[in-house]
Amino acid sequence: MSATEPGSSKAVRTPRGERTRARLLEAAEQVFAALGYHDASIVKITDAAGVAQGTFYLYFSSKLEIFDELVDDLNRRVRHAMSEGSAAGRDRIESERLGFEAFFRFTAEHPALYRIIRQAEFVSPAALRRHYTRIVEGYTDGLEKASAAGQIAADIDPVVAAWALMGIGELVGMRWVLWDDAAAIPPPVFDEVMRFVQRALGARDLPGEPK
Numbered sequence: 001m002s003a004t005e006p007g008s009s010k011a012v013r014t015p016r017g018e019r020t021r022a023r024l025l026e027a028a029e030q031v032f033a034a035l036g037y038h039d040a041s042i043v044k045i046t047d048a049a050g051v052a053q054g055t056f057y058l059y060f061s062s063k064l065e066i067f068d069e070l071v072d073d074l075n076r077r078v079r080h081a082m083s084e085g086s087a088a089g090r091d092r093i094e095s096e097r098l099g100f101e102a103f104f105r106f107t108a109e110h111p112a113l114y115r116i117i118r119q120a121e122f123v124s125p126a127a128l129r130r131h132y133t134r135i136v137e138g139y140t141d142g143l144e145k146a147s148a149a150g151q152i153a154a155d156i157d158p159v160v161a162a163w164a165l166m167g168i169g170e171l172v173g174m175r176w177v178l179w180d181d182a183a184a185i186p187p188p189v190f191d192e193v194m195r196f197v198q199r200a201l202g203a204r205d206l207p208g209e210p211k
Contacts, residue, residue, distance in 0.1 A: 012058055021059045023049045028070050033112035037067060037123045064124065071120050071127040074113050075134055081106045083138065092146030093203045097194055100169055104185045107173040114170075114178050136162045143201075153202025165197065 012021065027048035031040045042063055046053045060066040085102030089095030107113060120128035139162035146152045172193055176185050185193070 017058075020049075020051060020055065023051065024056065024059055024066065025070055025073050028066050029074070029110075029112045029116070032067060032070065032119065033115045036115075037063075037119045067116075067120075068124050068127045070116060071124065071131055074110065074116060075131045077110070078103065078106050078113060079135060079138060082135075086142070092142070092149075092151040092201070093194075093198055095142065095146075096165075096197050096201075100190070100193065100197075103169050104173050104177055104190075107177045108183050111178055111181075114174055132166065135166055139166065146201075151203065156202060161201065164200070168193065168197070 012018075024045065027045050028040075031044050031048055035044070040063065042056055043053060045063075045066065046056050056066075060069065081102045082099045086095040086099035089098050117128065117131060120131065136159070140158045143152065143156065143158035143161055147154055147156060147158065172185065172189070176182060176189050
C-alpha cells in the first residue's frame with residue numbers, strides 16, 4: 001500500500017487513530033440507520049463523528065467502503081456477544097438459550113443491525129452474504145459437536161439447522177424487540193422459542209414435559 005492510499009497513514013495505526021476510526025464507524029452506524037445508505041453522506045458521517053471531512057479519507061476511500069466495514073464490524077460484535085453468552089452453557093440447549101439471550105440483547109442495544117443488514121441486500125450483496133455465512137460457520141461447528149456428544153439428534157444436518165435457527169432468532173428479534181422498541185423479548189415468547197428450538201434439535205427432557 002502506498003503512502004497516498006486510504007488507511008495508509010501511520011496515525012491510523014496509533015491508539016488515537018484507532019479511536020478516531022471507531023468514532024467514524026459509530027457515526028456511520030447512526031447515520032446509515034437513520035437516513036439509509038442513499039441519503040447518508042460522508043459529510044454527515046464526519047459531522048456525527050466530530051472529525052474533519054479530510055480525516056475520513058485516512059481511514060476509508062468511500063461511503064461504500066465504510067458501509068462494508070460497518071457490516072463486518074457489526075458482524076464481529078454480534079458474533080462475539082453470542083459466543084460469549086453461549087460459552088457458559090453446560091450443554092447445547094443451555095448454550096442455545098444463552099446465545100439467543102445474547103443476540104436479543106445485542107439487537108435491543110443495536111437496532112441499527114437490522115436496518116443496515118437489510119440495506120446491504122441492495123447496497124453490497126457480498127457484505128450481506130459474508131455477514132450470514134460467518135455466523136453460520138461458527139454455529140454449524142457447535143451443532144456438529146453437540147450431535148457427536150449426543151446432546152441433540154444425531155441425524156440433524158448442522159448446516160440446515162444453523163440457517164434455520166439463525167432465521168428464527170432474526171425474525172423473532174425483529175417482531176418482539178425491534179418493532180416493539182423493547183429492551184428484551186417477553187419471557188413467555190422467549191420460553192416458547194426455546195421449546196421450539198429444543199424440539200427442532202431433538203433434545204430430550206423438555207421443561208414441564210414427562211421424561
